[in-house]
Amino acid sequence: MKLRNKLMMLAILPIGLVIFSIALLGQRLYQSHLAIERYVEIQTNKQEIITSILRYWGYGHGIHHFKNYVLRGDDWYRSQALLDLAKVEDLIDQYMAYEELSLEEKQAMIVLRSTVSAYKENISLAQKALEESRSIRKIDLLVKIDDGPAIESFKMFNDYFRKTKQDALQNYLDAKNDFLSTSIITIVLILGVTFYTSRWFSRSMIKSFNELVQICRQIKSGRFRAKDLEAPTAETTTDEIKYLRHNFIAMGRALEESFSRLKKSNQDLSNFAYIASHDLKEPIKKIANSSDLLYLELERNLDSESKQYFDVIQSSTKHMLSLLDNVLDYSELRSQKFEPENVDLNEAISLCQSDLELAIQSTGAHIELENLPRVKGNPVLLRTMFRNLLSNALQFRRKGSIPKITISAKPTKQGRWVISVEDNGIGFSMKYRDKILKPFGRAHSREQAPGNGIGLASSQRIAELHHSQLQVYSMEGVGSTFSVELEEAS
Template sequence: MSGNTKARTRRFSTWTTRRWLRAGVAVSLTVLTLLGVTGAWVLGRTESISDTLVNTKSPALSTSFRLESALLNQETGIRGYGLTGTSDFLTPYQQGLTDQATHTETLTRLLHGDAARLRDLTAVQDAVATWQERIAEPIASSPAGTTSPLITERAAEGKETFDAVRIALSSQQDRLRADRARAVQDLSDTMTLRNWVFTAIALVIAALTVLVFEGLRRGITRPLEQLGADARTIAAGTFEHPITSTGPADLRRLSGEIDFMRRRLVRELAFTEEARLRLDAQAADLQRSNAELEQFAYVASHDLQEPLRKVSSFTQLLQRRYGGQLDQRADQYIDYAVDGANRMQTLINDLLDFSRVGRVHHELQSIELETVLNRTVSSLSVSIEESGAEITHDPLPPLVADHTQMGMLWQNLIGNAIKFHRPGQTPKVHISAEREGDLWRFAVTDNGIGIAPEYAEKVFVIFQRLHTKDAYSGSGIGLAMCKKIVEFHGGTIAIDPDYRDGARITFTLADEPPRATEISTMPEAVRDGAVSSA
């Protein structure tokens, strides 16, 4: 038994919610169908017995009594006529004959199909026929006005034959009365059974209702509530809390899948936390390294200024004093040295400017970009006049920004647009500005040689050049400095890859930077030197 019980338990444990519901519905419908069929049978039985009692048993007994009354009327009329000869006594007799025929026909119809009761009716009819033949009809046919001699002659026979009628009627009525009593008892028993059946139906329905609600509570509601409670506990941050698997197989499977997700989430969170800690450490190291590199770049370039200035001064002095006095090769070497020193001076100055962005700046203040742009165009007047460049712009908005850095931004963008023009073509530069949400989007568009899409990111990397120094002069720092300035002010900068008639550089700036940028922590002497150099 123990093994069979365990086997059944294992089998039921694999049932899903749908299967439990189907089984419950099937059992409930079966029980209700059986009870309904029983109830219908009881109701039909009650109706049948009631119909028999009302339409057959009771009317048959009543009709038997009426038949007895009609026969008594006949006997009374015949006896009175025989004794007095008065014709008035024949009236009850004749009415009794009529009523007898009517009641006999009614009884025959009511007792149709009941052979025993029909035999009782036949016995009554036979007894009545004997009495009428021997007594009633001969006396009724006697002349009126005189006493019939037959009333005296056949007095004993008349009493005997009519007593036979009474006995037959009494026997018939006793049986009809017994039949009616049995029908009444059957009706009472059937009604009792009906009451019990409908009580049982009500109790079964109530029990099924309780079982259904209890089954739903235990099989669905309670597991779902437990699952919801576990999920809320996990959602509150207790990710180590396990999911309890209860209920039918599908709900247990769902709980298992959610618990698997929880365990995977715990692993992912642990991995993410570990990765975040590593990234924080790497970010701190990178920030420290960048600060050290910026400090090194500034210090190195600042310390290189003086010896480079001496090298440049003496090579220029050597060129002026001894130019043309040495051979041609010596003059060429001196030119190389002067050009190299000048390029080195430019590179160091650009590197110093690049290192100052985001580290050394003036206080952010409201500035007019058009004013800054006009000053920048004025400072580039020489290159603009030499190239014949045309500089146009849309109305520019006022912003809260670093005045100096905005000037460096315009200078690099416009300077590059003029520098990289097509040979034999007049440079045309247009600066546009349009509102885009909370930002302003600016675009510097030229008709120059353009920038291929594959170099759209490379041009913003420091020291990255797309052309040789002989083709186009420069240090490769300009666009990298523009990127650093724009990002310092909370914006972004990019090359428009869809523009093909030159180059278009777009960047965004807010009306005010999202947060104030502080000068990087560095030795006070170096920071003071940077400010003084600016």
């Protein structure tokens, strides 16, 4: 049997058992629910009927009107008493219409019906006695009825309905316990069948999977050699595990080739960095030095336009040297590795301020520094990142406005710190947010603000090395906020 068929059977069997069990249990639970619901509905209706009987029987209705008729002889009370007693008889008929009444219920209803009939007969007797002008005392003795049996019937109904509520609760609990016990038995059976089926299938697959594990271990440890392994081609094999083994070997071969290309690419990148730092910088330095010497020799004979040309040459060579230095720094960050250590951000920011002291003094910038935490990271890289962010805030300032820079820290629920650098500079549109975090990405032209477009890209790379991202928020004419999340020091 193919692996696919085995796994399919292994998956379908417990699922089928689960579906069948759920359907069976659901049907039983539904039937129990309907039975309990019907039982509760009938008992509730019966209790409402008894309540109505008691209402039409008692004070303000049947018997009350009957007694008032005896005492006062007013026909209105007689007619109201007859109406109420007729209503009671109608309610008794409704109650007796229910099937499966208990013997106690039937006997109680018979007592109530006979009592109502006695009252109706006594109303006629009272009417005749009143017509004969008998005394109220004699009439009262004539029509007096023993209500004791009826009262006992009402008490019986009160006890009966209390018992039905207990029965309904017990039925619910019995259904619940039955459902739970059946569910447990079903789950045990499903687990048992699944366990033995899985065990039967797994024995036939363990050996092949062990081979795959060995290949994975070889790939992980770097000891994998595709040429040392043989496997049937994907086109000829019909066994899925063998097919998987073939693809594992092919994947290992591809990883070998990719790793080799990656090593060569890293070496080429290192060579490029070396060329950029030496071979490219050296001729530019010569151009700069030669232009300086030539300017010194010809300064007296140069007109203003020629001096401007020399200024362009000098500023361009300086920019080119700065650009090469930045590119070299960024390329070194790509392969940077370090062991994290505890870093005092207050100290790191203080060193950044010392590095940028001239720029801070020349712009009159005001830097507000909150009490910052100690975090895990590389002190040199973190200092570089915050120096870049502070330098950006000083460079991209608004004309006629004193730069105001706030550095704050906010804890997170995950035990990390969000460090933010906020300024009141020229800001930029958020559509440039992704662009400025890439090498040479700019939101403003070089005429608007100086810079090489490498600082923020380097800062983003440093954030990534600290398992974070540089978050950016800015608004044109208002300012910018750069935030990075760092792990709290241990």
